[in-house]
Amino acid sequence: MKKIILPLSLAFGWFLLTSASVEKNVNDDPKNTKIRPDNDNGGIKLASGFGAVVVAEATGKARHIKVLPNGTIYIKNSNAKDEKGITVLKDTNSDGKADETEYFGNFGGTGIDIYNGYLYASSNSEVFRYKLDANGNVIDKKNPETVITGLPDLKQHESKPFTFDESGHIYVTIGAPSNVCQEKDRQKGSPGMMPCPLLEKNGGIWQFDADKLKQKQENGIRFATGIRNAVALDWDTNSKTLYALQHGRDMLFQHYPEMFSAEKGAELPAEEFLLIKKNDDFGWPYSYYDQDKKQMMLGPEYGGDGKKTYAKAKKPIMAFPGHWAPNDVLFYHGNQFPAKYKNGAFICFHGSWNRAPLNQAGYFVAFVPFKNGLPSGPYEVFAEDFAGGPEIKSPGDAKARPMGLAEGSDGTLYITDSVKGKVWRVMYNK
Amino acid sequence: MKKNIILFLILNAFFAFAQTPKVTDGKGIYTQYCLACHQEDGTGVPNLNPPLRKSDWVNGDRNRLIKVILEGLDEEIEVNGESYNRVMAAHSFLTDKQVADVLTYIRSNFGNSSDAIKEEEVKVLRNKKP
Numbered sequence: 001m002k003k004i005i006l007p008l009s010l011a012f013g014w015f016l017l018t019s020a021s022v023e024k025n026v027n028d029d030p031k032n033t034k035i036r037p038d039n040d041n042g043g044i045k046l047a048s049g050f051g052a053v054v055v056a057e058a059t060g061k062a063r064h065i066k067v068l069p070n071g072t073i074y075i076k077n078s079n080a081k082d083e084k085g086i087t088v089l090k091d092t093n094s095d096g097k098a099d100e101t102e103y104f105g106n107f108g109g110t111g112i113d114i115y116n117g118y119l120y121a122s123s124n125s126e127v128f129r130y131k132l133d134a135n136g137n138v139i140d141k142k143n144p145e146t147v148i149t150g151l152p153d154l155k156q157h158e159s160k161p162f163t164f165d166e167s168g169h170i171y172v173t174i175g176a177p178s179n180v181c182q183e184k185d186r187q188k189g190s191p192g193m194m195p196c197p198l199l200e201k202n203g204g205i206w207q208f209d210a211d212k213l214k215q216k217q218e219n220g221i222r223f224a225t226g227i228r229n230a231v232a233l234d235w236d237t238n239s240k241t242l243y244a245l246q247h248g249r250d251m252l253f254q255h256y257p258e259m260f261s262a263e264k265g266a267e268l269p270a271e272e273f274l275l276i277k278k279n280d281d282f283g284w285p286y287s288y289y290d291q292d293k294k295q296m297m298l299g300p301e302y303g304g305d306g307k308k309t310y311a312k313a314k315k316p317i318m319a320f321p322g323h324w325a326p327n328d329v330l331f332y333h334g335n336q337f338p339a340k341y342k343n344g345a346f347i348c349f350h351g352s353w354n355r356a357p358l359n360q361a362g363y364f365v366a367f368v369p370f371k372n373g374l375p376s377g378p379y380e381v382f383a384e385d386f387a388g389g390p391e392i393k394s395p396g397d398a399k400a401r402p403m404g405l406a407e408g409s410d411g412t413l414y415i416t417d418s419v420k421g422k423v424w425r426v427m428y429n430k
Numbered sequence: 431m432k433k434n435i436i437l438f439l440i441l442n443a444f445f446a447f448a449q450t451p452k453v454t455d456g457k458g459i460y461t462q463y464c465l466a467c468h469q470e471d472g473t474g475v476p477n478l479n480p481p482l483r484k485s486d487w488v489n490g491d492r493n494r495l496i497k498v499i500l501e502g503l504d505e506e507i508e509v510n511g512e513s514y515n516r517v518m519a520a521h522s523f524l525t526d527k528q529v530a531d532v533l534t535y536i537r538s539n540f541g542n543s544s545d546a547i548k549e550e551e552v553k554v555l556r557n558k559k560p
Contacts, residue, residue, distance in 0.1 A: 061477075078477065155515045155516060155517060156516060156517065184502075184519060184520065185517055185519060186517070186519040187502075187519040187520060187521075188463070188519075188521075188523060189523060250466070251466070254462065254463065254466050257462070353467075353469070353475040353478065353479070354466055354467075356465050356466055356469065356470055357461070357465070357470070393469070393470060393471065394469040394470060394471055394473050394475075395469075395475050395476060396469070396473040396474065396475070396476055396481070397473075419476070
């Protein structure tokens, strides 16, 4: 009898394993499923031990991304041509590759997220939401509810990315429609306005009720100010804090060649990693952060000379070289990656256009380890070679530009590309 | 002595040539004021700053092009099938000759082969301004 039981139980165990793997969804641990990294990791170079599978090759001009627990992927696109404002990807046979692609939505934009059973997505002036059914599908694709309306869309830094906290708030970036609030934007010699009138309604992060409909800007509160543009923002559920990354100002060398060399103008000012508390002021447009001096500096439009410091702004918690364009940040809470990644931040740098005559730079995904809500070490390159070559002279040459980040419920990391909408899923190969 | 003078002259000429382009020629003006947004090869920045390469705005209506430099541009335009809506700053601080030189440079580079813009054309348009 024993002789029979052992093979039987083995067979039954094997049956459980295989049937489980058949039922296993794309969101499950890839080491138990058929999902394997592509041989070339989809053309990108990853930190040691990681691999990537290409989920989709070309979904459109992709911006931010969200992945549901069941594996359904929603991507916001900047272009809504042919009602393709939002991409839906599904991997029904669980091989890591999307085999169903669907589009809906008649507005272009950047932000996308899930909150309380709704899919939220933003245009450059509004935040909408769609009710999801039990399977995570949008019930009425034609008629979203309007959560926030009438936000300024002023042709520059106009995207409205957002994130949620755990007490019913949505935080929306309202970027400054200007480089440094000159009377005539980006015009050499035009003075900086003091005080800058744009700050009243722009250049900060606003907090709204996540559940109320048809809110206008004045129904929200200006949570933090002096932020030129923060496309990357995330509420970290571990430290219960809002973080964002600012795109630093342009044109130090072009407008002040007597103060800044071309090389200095390429490296300055820093792209700033901000820890944001209510009523913080980060100094735009009056100041910028010099990562070499580790000081907030008075901007030349406001009497600065490259040496005078500025005392009234909160400093960043970390600084990166100029013009890399941080366009998404994600605090990693999964277990699929090694322990050092837990509660750290992944940052998607979109890549520069304003470092000429030097080569362009920053087309990569960085990782910053965190401890007690602050960086605990220098940043590391996590994923690179998106652009398709070590030297990028002009951003138009980049084959791909990393744009958005999402964590799958299994702890794998999704990365979108804004050029063609390629989507990678990164996993640790144990 | 004569030898030294000749050497001096040769060296002088050499250094004059070896210097980086001055802001006085079209390429120099382009490098200082235009390159950051429109890039070294005139391809622009996708979704932000339009390309100059094979653009109708560069190779088409001459007066419209000169006005973009003198007055800037604050409207959504379409170039080669893509739309761009960033504000272009006015560059009226450039002299008539500098505007003509930089436009001539743009119109004869980056795959463009349109004829030169003359200083006089810039002057006429600048004076027309209300």
